[in-house]
Amino acid sequence: MKEQVDVSRSPWRLGPRAARWFDFLLASALVLPTFPLTLLVGQSPYPALLSLAQTVPLFWRRRHPVAVFAVVAGASVLQAATYDMPVWGQVGFPAALYALARYGSGRSALVGLFVGLCGAVVASWVWTSAQFAAYPPGLEYIDYDMGLEDLLPYLLSITAIVLAAWALGSQARIRRAYEAGLVERGRQLALEAEQRAVLAAAEERTRIAREMHDVVAHGLSVMIVQADGARYAAAKDPQIAVRTLETVAKVGREGLTEMRRLLGLLRGTEDPALAPQPGLADLPSLVTANDHVDLEVPDPLPDVPDGVALTVFRLVQESLTNVRKHAGPQARAIVRLRAPGDAVEIEVVDDGHGASAAETSGLGLLGMRERVEVHGGTLHVGPAAGGGWAVRARIPL
Template identity: 35%
Template sequence: MIDQLTQWTRPRPTTRGYRRDALTAGLLGIGATVSAVLYARVGWYSEPAPVWLSVIAVAGMTVPLAFRRRAPELVAIVVAIAFFVVGQFSVPELLFCNITLFVAIYTIGAWGRNRRRAAITRAAIIAAMFVWVIVNLLVTVGDPGKLPDLSRAGVFSQLAALAVIQVLMNLLYFGAAYYFGNFAYAAAAEHATLEARTAELAEERERGAAQAVALDRVNIARELHDVVAHHVSVMGVQAGAARRVLQTDPAQASASLEVIEQSARSAVEELQQLLTTLRSDDSDAASQSASTRGLDQLAELVDESRAAGTPATLSVIGEPRPVTALVGFTLYRVAQEALTNTRKHAGSRATADVRLRFAPDSVELEVVDSGVGHSLAATGGLGQVGMRERVTAIGGELEIGPRSRGGYLVRTRIPLATDAAR
């Protein structure tokens, strides 16, 4: 907190704040004038100060307060001098002079921009005031004509008691002005810090919202890529096959068209599920949509690959274990993307093997084809990026690349314990 106070500088008040200072000074000036007239009427001093000096003193201790937050140190010095004139030369005003000096000293602590200068100025004013009080007390003790009704006899006489009261009263007066000024400055610094942190949090929320929107767009693009690329590649292959045998083998052409029809319906169904998820306000909508595809649908993917003209097999190794919907959906999408890439890049004579291995603490999916194995590796592609993002998001590992003996390999391993912990 100390470092914060030394590094932070309180900003200047607004124009409205300056107007309030001027209004306050004006009200205090009116009050001090009325108080001086009343004290003079009462006859508080037997020999009061002349009117011209009273006017100067009253103006000196009130008018500068209109600028108290512009130049707090200078204003406090002027007010302190006016206070001294009021007390030393019997200006008949004992009420508002104490208020104005308190406000001036308080303002240094609350609004002084240079904290070292503020502390030195207050200390100098307070020290000067105490010197004045002590000198007056010594003069009073040495002059029997002053306060003749008070006893001076004894160690703790009536005059000594009055002196102690004067000292204590001044200690409380100046101590309160000093303390509350510092307290106001510290409170303003804390408030500024909280406002800055609030602004930072608001900016962070905006950045988080923007990142969330960007992430949603990436997820949507990934889903659209997986759905469209898979089914369109199947329809493209079957359409070509149907075109080639349409005249010579109508039955085969009809079968190819049937595959195209089924793949189109599947694509529409998955797109509808995706759009339903996007429109839904349910926070579990994404997971519900994801649960519609999983390891149980791997056999359908393999059948679609065969129907599309790419021979494929599915092997399950190990004792099958239940996995979460997120793991099953991720493995399904990886297999779908790998088989789609096989049809698009491996060549017309390529075959694919899909192997699903269950280990005690993980599940592994491997898709191997016998195709060219290097064209896709050179270009990468959004499909590979999507696979890697999916697998990495749930703590898995992904290996993609051509095999040394030919063909292409996609292998992913997902720790089941990690997923359960999540």
């Protein structure tokens, strides 16, 4: 017996509220030790300010990973230029690098890795030089030349931390993309299975309807012929008319029994092939509560052919699916529908980073183009002005 797999289930993840609490607690755990550690070692307030500059931005690491990493990296550069000792706030750099690799793009993650490796070299040189400069004069190793073996402990340790943060973040980003692909594939398989079931059901309904037609047509034909014969024979031989009417009744009962049997197969069901197709009035159903989507449609809706309405619905559906997959969790999108009189114009524009991940030769875009071209329309897909991705179509009426 084959195991039944629920393809509709998504991998477990933190919800939006739990993610906000996790980010808050993590950033707080890195910010709060700044004050007691500064007082404990008796340092000036300047190291504490550097630590705050490197840890406070982590409160926004999930929503703005690039900006947070830039601020944390800038504070680290400022520390290397003005303060030659490690501070607590440096724990914020691997956290910011992880967030950049986890929630940013692959290209930004590589830039962050390069910055981290450069920072490892600079920090190792600054801290090692500071230790040699701190030796009191007159000691026998005052003329000792600092070499690579003196830099290696710092360099290897910091490089390992940078590589680990980048690798973990990149792996999490790749894993989430892989899981999203599996979920989407499972959804497509479920949809295809449902469509096959619909087609099979429609085919079965057609077969039953054909059988019912044969039963009814055959029974009525026999009854008409027998009734005509009984009418002509009644004047000459009433017994023939009686036997003929018995045959009519028998054929009628058999036909009625067979028709009831066939109707029993259809009773309580609705033919999926006759279900209404979605149209312009169903566009709001494509926007869920978690989407940042604005829908602009004319009121009242334009009167368009059913085929055009279905094409508009499928185009918007596919475009919003691509926004959810590629634009990013905080991306906003706007759907505009206009009917200038001789055509219907559809525009779906988002402000995310889907332009770098879009597949211009994907089956979704190919399907949209074929749907639009069937009605003699045009489709334009590509990066939007100012960033993001845009889908624009025009279908003549």
